[in-house]
Structures are given as structure tokens and as C-alpha cells.
Amino acid sequence: MSATVNVSVARKLVQLAAFVFLVYGSVVVGFYTADKISGAFPALSCAYDFQNADYCVLIPFQHQMAHRVGHAVVEGSSLLMSLVPVITTLGTFLLLFVLLNKAFCGWICPLGFFQEMLHMLGQKLGLQRVESLSTRTVDRLRPVKWAALAILVFGLPLLSGLGFVSHDLVGAYCNLCPSRILTTLAVGDTTQLYYDGANPVLMVWSVTADFLFGFIIALSLTVRLPFCRVCPMLALHAAFRKLGLLRLVKAATPRCEKCGICAKACPMDIREIHTEMRKKDVTFADCTLCGRCVEFCPDQGVLSLKYAGFPVFTSSAEYFKRRRKAQKEWEQSTLRAWWRKRRAAPAAKEA
Amino acid sequence: MRYRTFTPALLALLLSSACLAAPESSGFDAGARQPKPSGHAAHQARGAKTLMLENAEGASIRLWKPDLTSAPLAAEHGHITLRPTGLGNYHAIVVEQDWGTAKDVLIRYEYMNGKPSGRSPAELTAAVKTEFEIVPDPLPREHARYIAGRPAAFLVRHRGHPAGGVPVTLTTANGTTLQATTDARGRVRFELPDDFAEVKPGRPNNRPAEMQVRSDFQAEGRAYTTILSAQYHVNPRHWQSFGGGVFIALLGMVAGGLTGRRLLKGNGKAEK
Numbered sequence: 295m296s297a298t299v300n301v302s303v304a305r306k307l308v309q310l311a312a313f314v315f316l317v318y319g320s321v322v323v324g325f326y327t328a329d330k331i332s333g334a335f336p337a338l339s340c341a342y343d344f345q346n347a348d349y350c351v352l353i354p355f356q357h358q359m360a361h362r363v364g365h366a367v368v369e370g371s372s373l374l375m376s377l378v379p380v381i382t383t384l385g386t387f388l389l390l391f392v393l394l395n396k397a398f399c400g401w402i403c404p405l406g407f408f409q410e411m412l413h414m415l416g417q418k419l420g421l422q423r424v425e426s427l428s429t430r431t432v433d434r435l436r437p438v439k440w441a442a443l444a445i446l447v448f449g450l451p452l453l454s455g456l457g458f459v460s461h462d463l464v465g466a467y468c469n470l471c472p473s474r475i476l477t478t479l480a481v482g483d484t485t486q487l488y489y490d491g492a493n494p495v496l497m498v499w500s501v502t503a504d505f506l507f508g509f510i511i512a513l514s515l516t517v518r519l520p521f522c523r524v525c526p527m528l529a530l531h532a533a534f535r536k537l538g539l540l541r542l543v544k545a546a547t548p549r550c551e552k553c554g555i556c557a558k559a560c561p562m563d564i565r566e567i568h569t570e571m572r573k574k575d576v577t578f579a580d581c582t583l584c585g586r587c588v589e590f591c592p593d594q595g596v597l598s599l600k601y602a603g604f605p606v607f608t609s610s611a612e613y614f615k616r617r618r619k620a621q622k623e624w625e626q627s628t629l630r631a632w633w634r635k636r637r638a639a640p641a642a643k644e645a
Numbered sequence: 646m647r648y649r650t651f652t653p654a655l656l657a658l659l660l661s662s663a664c665l666a667a668p669e670s671s672g673f674d675a676g677a678r679q680p681k682p683s684g685h686a687a688h689q690a691r692g693a694k695t696l697m698l699e700n701a702e703g704a705s706i707r708l709w710k711p712d713l714t715s716a717p718l719a720a721e722h723g724h725i726t727l728r729p730t731g732l733g734n735y736h737a738i739v740v741e742q743d744w745g746t747a748k749d750v751l752i753r754y755e756y757m758n759g760k761p762s763g764r765s766p767a768e769l770t771a772a773v774k775t776e777f778e779i780v781p782d783p784l785p786r787e788h789a790r791y792i793a794g795r796p797a798a799f800l801v802r803h804r805g806h807p808a809g810g811v812p813v814t815l816t817t818a819n820g821t822t823l824q825a826t827t828d829a830r831g832r833v834r835f836e837l838p839d840d841f842a843e844v845k846p847g848r849p850n851n852r853p854a855e856m857q858v859r860s861d862f863q864a865e866g867r868a869y870t871t872i873l874s875a876q877y878h879v880n881p882r883h884w885q886s887f888g889g890g891v892f893i894a895l896l897g898m899v900a901g902g903l904t905g906r907r908l909l910k911g912n913g914k915a916e917k
Contacts, residue, residue: 324765325783326766327788328761328762328766329767422909424909428911461849475894484887488885489885489888490881491885492846492848492850492885493846493847500885500890504889504890504893506897508894508895508896508897508899508901509904510897511897512898512899512901512905515905516902517905520901
């Protein structure tokens with residue numbers, strides 16, 4: 295197998311196609327909101343990008359919390375009726391979500407693809423990269439995505455609708471999201487990268503958003519998927535992952551205890567893929583169903599991606615050997631290595 | 646017998662919001678007689694909207710809904726009241742004054758909240774609503790708006806066909822007039838003037854102003870004058886800084902690089 299034929303490469307191609315479609319897809323689906331695919335897409339396809347194909351589900355959630363639920367409470371109108379659009383949005387999200395489950399993160403999300411491209415750039419530049427984050431760091435980061443979902447997507451917008459906090463916090467998450475800045479810049483729109491001095495809330499939010507965007511860019515060069523680890527979309531996916539048709543399944547063997555390559559291969563540092571010995575469904579909360587653990591599992595049939603119970607990709611010793619060789623070649627091929635080789639060639643000739 | 650009583654200058658006032666020049670004290674917003682909203686009005690305006698209509702005695706007024714059905718509207722005491730139609734998205738108000746040898750038309754697109762119609766605003770703009778028509782190309786996307794200093798394009802059509810080489814004038818309530826001519830596809834593009842005299846930091850602190858896109862056309866022995874009216878808003882770049890944003894992002898990059906190095910040292914697990 296050459297370096298260009300494996301699941302990781304196929305995934306990159308799917309990610310690239312998804313990026314192009316989601317960021318520039320208005321030429322296909324149409325310009326107006328009414329033209330978009332669902333209005334509740336399970337990946338960070340940003341509504342601020344005026345050329346996009348769909349809207350991320352987090353934007354309607356925030357606005358419905360503020361303008362429907364919050365206002366219903368303040369006005370004393372029917373809370374149940376105010377929840378109808380929220381339920382409709384959730385239903386739309388779930389209709390799409392069940393099809394690919396958390397693979398919307400690992401295969402479709404534009405921001406995930408951007409971070410992976412940056413990490414690839416870091417590797418090609420020969421930067422020393424963090425293989426895996428420490429257990430302590432991973433454990434500290436894990437609750438952040440739940441807090442982001444609860445506070446930024448639901449809490450602050452609701453409090454804004456209730457009148458307890460500034461109206462500028464209706465889009466509390468969107469105003470921080472790096473995908474908003476990334477996708478708008480990708481279509482040549484610079485209006486979303488700004489410092490806003492209109493009031494203290496907007497000032498704090500704009501500074502945090504810009505800083506976070508820069509922080510993620512630099513960190514992605516050396517650390518795998520830094521923003522995905524704290525993304526509220528990951529938490530939303532985690533909450534409904536049992537409904538998805540695509541799953542990561544493990545048939546543990548005693549050899550698993552000594553191995554652990556799967557956990558090292560995981561870009562989200564999910565050590566439980568290695569340590570879990572009883573559960574079959576190992577689609578953990580942080581999993582993005584990228585399939586890298588399956589690729590790097592050296593044992594036949596231990597890990598597999600199954601769709602509605604049918605295996606679509608299963609680990610094997612043969613695939614592992616070829617994949618490891620391909621990875622080694624890929625890792626060795628860096629600009630630094632190329633430069634060294636170029637400088638060494640004339641010297642060797644002279645000698 | 647009716648006479649063409651209004652001049653083009655008066656026609657320009659036919660359908661406009663009560664806050665034409667955006668006075669702080671008017672207490673109206675979004676072309677509608679509603680209390681000043683605390684936030685972005687487009688999300689909250691679920692009730693009726695009232696639009697001013699002057700010098701339209703005997704005019705035919707129709708409301709086009711997002712599903713392309715239309716119904717007559719009546720003007721009362723110089724105002725049109727747009728009651729919720731149950732359908733969400735853009736509606737078009739078309740006021741036609743037929744003088745026999747001449748026809749004056751005023752068109753305005755208003756966003757109304759309601760149940761999703763399932764129809765694209767592209768269908769509403771594509772529908773032929775009058776003989777000589779000025780159509781936003783495109784309309785500001787739902788919940789978006791025309792912004793000063795940014796481009797806006799319009800299509801000029803006669804009986805649904807592009808009208809090329811037709812002069813078009815854009816006039817704002819803040820006193821700017823721009824002129825352009827449609828291309829072969831009937832399209833004309835303006836950069837909306839950034840002409841607000843007083844700008845305060847923050848979007849809710851600035852009222853929109855009215856603008857009118859007007860074109861005159863002669864065909865089949867008739868003179869047409871059509872005006873598209875809309876609101877445009879202050880450009881947030883007056884209180885937002887792109888350079889500041891870039892600088893902060895660069896600081897973030899430095900912090901990200903340092904954090905990466907720290908993680909590398911702390912972990913002791915690195916790959917080259």
C-alpha cells in the first residue's frame with residue numbers, strides 16, 4: 295500500500311470536499327437562509343459565512359434560548375410553545391446526526407480539517423510535536439466542552455433573554471467560535487476579525503475570540519486538534535452518540551493490555567480505547583470516529599467501525615503493517631529532512 | 646378623472662419609515678412604528694409593522710407573501726399596516742399608481758416573522774410583480790441588512806426581462822446621491838455611502854436610515870418610474886477595529902506557540 299492509499303488519506307479528501315462544500319456551498323444550495331440544507335447542521339458550518347451551505351445547530355439553539363424561551367418566561371407566555379422551535383431544531387439535528395454520528399466531527403467539520411491541516415504543516419516544517427497530551431491535561435480538558443455547551447450555548451443566551459445579562463450575549467458561543475473567523479476569512483470577508491470597543495462585554499468577547507483564534511492556529515502546529523477537545527459541538531454529539539448508526543466497536547483480547555498503540559494513534563488522546571476491556575461500543579464522548587485507532591490496531595478484528603451493526607472498516611495485521619510503513623515514510627518526509635539531504639548530497643559527492 | 650399629482654420628488658416619500666432621517670427621538674425602527682427595541686429588532690418584531698405612505702390616493706397596493714400569493718392592502722391615514730401573515734421571511738409591498746401614459750411604482754421588501762414558509766426569497770425576487778421593477782440582487786440574507794460602505798446590487802427588469810443601459814439613482818436620507826447605469830444583464834452595483842453624520846459605538850445605538858433606488862424607463866409609449874426603498878445601517882467598522890483584531894490574534898499565536906512548547910517539555914513525549 296502506498297502512502298496515498300489509506301483511510302486517513304480518504305478521510306482528508308472527504309474533509310476537503312466537506313470544507314469546500316460547507317464554506318462555499320451557497321453556489322450549489324442557494325444564498326438565503328431558507329435555501330440551506332437543514333439550518334441545524336451537526337458541524338461548525340458557520341452562519342456568518344455568507345457563502346456557506348448550511349448553518350451549525352449551535353446558532354439556532356442560542357437564539358431560541360434567548361428570543362423564545364427567555365422571552366416566554368419574561369412575558370409569562372407558554373413555555374411549552376417556546377420550546378417547539380428548540381425541539382424542531384433538535385429533531386432536525388438528530389435526523390442528520392444519526393447518519394454519521396460523531397463522524398461529523400472527524401470527517402466533516404471545517405474547523406477540525408483546518409486544525410489537522412495546520413498539524414500536518416507543523417510536521418512538514420519539521421516542528422517537534424506533542425505526541426499525546428498527559429493524562430492530567432486530558433482529564434482537565436474533558437469537562438470544558440460540557441461547560442462550553444451548558445454556559446455558552448444554552449446558559450448565557452437564556453440569561454440574556456431573561457434580561458439578567460447583556461443582550462450582546464445572545465450569541466455567546468458564536469462570538470467566541472474560531473470557525474466564525476476562519477470560514478469568513480476563507481471567503482475573503484474580514485468583518486469577523488475585529489476588536490470591538492463598543493462596550494465592556496463586546497470588548498471582552500472580541501478580544502477572547504481573536505486571541506483564541508490565534509492561539510488555536512499556533513497550537514495546532516504542534517498539538518493535535520486543540521480546539522476540538524473543548525468544542526461544545528463535541529459535547530452535543532457525546533450526549534446523543536448512542537443514537538448514531540456509525541460506532542467504534544472493540545472486541546478486546548488479552549493482547550490489548552500490553553499494546554496501547556490505538557490510544558497513541560488517537561488524536562483526542564482517548565486512553566480508554568486501550569484500557570476498556572469489557573464494553574463493545576467504545577464510541578467515547580471525545581471520539582470523533584476518525585478511524586485512526588482502527589488503522590493502527592495490529593490485531594485482526596479487535597477494533598472496527600460499524601454502520602448499523604455492519605463492519606465497514608476492521609483492524610487487521612496486514613493493514614497495520616502497511617499503514618505503519620506508510621506513516622513512517624510520511625513522518626520522515628519533512629522540509630527539514632529535505633534540506634538536510636540537499637546539503638549533504640554535494641558534500642558526499644566531494645568526499 | 647385622476648391627475649398625476651405628485652412629482653418624482655414627492656414620490657420618493659411614498660413608502661418610508663417614520664424615521665426617514667433616523668432621528669434619535671422618533672422612537673421607530675425597522676421602517677415600522679414600534680417601540681425602540683433593546684436588541685436586534687429583526688428577531689423580536691413578531692407583531693404588526695406600520696409603514697408611511699404618502700400621496701398614494703387611488704393607488705393599488707399589494708402584499709406579496711413568501712409563497713408568492715398576493716393580497717390587496719389598504720392605506721389608512723397615510724399608513725399601511727403589515728399584519729403577520731403567518732409566514733416567516735421576506736414579503737414585498739408593491740404600490741402602483743397608473744396614470745395611463747405613465748406608471749409610478751414603489752416596492753419595498755420587509756422581513757416578517759412567522760412559520761418558515763419553505764420558500765426561498767429568490768422566488769419572491771424572481772416573481773414579476775410589476776412591469777418595470779427594481780429587484781435587490783440579492784436581498785440581504787434573512788437577519789442580515791444593508792450596511793453603509795458595503796456593496797449592494799440591483800436588477801432592473803421590464804416585464805421580467807433585464808433592462809440594460811438604464812440609468813439608476815441611489816439616494817439616501819443622509820443626503821447622498823449616486824448614479825450608475827445597468828449593464829447588459831440589467832444589473833447595477835453601488836457601494837452604499839458611509840454618510841451617517843453621527844455615529845455612536847454599538848449597533849443598537851445607531852438608527853438606520855432610508856435609501857431609495859430609482860429608475861425611469863420608457864417602453865411601448867409609457868413612462869415608468871420605479872423606486873425600491875429599503876433601510877441601510879451604520880457600518881460597525883466605526884467602532885470595530887480589524888487591525889486590533891489582527892494584533893490580538895497575533896498575541897494569541899505567540900501564546901499558542903509558547904503553550905505548545907510548554908506541553909512538549911511537560912509531557913516528555915514528543916515526535917519529530
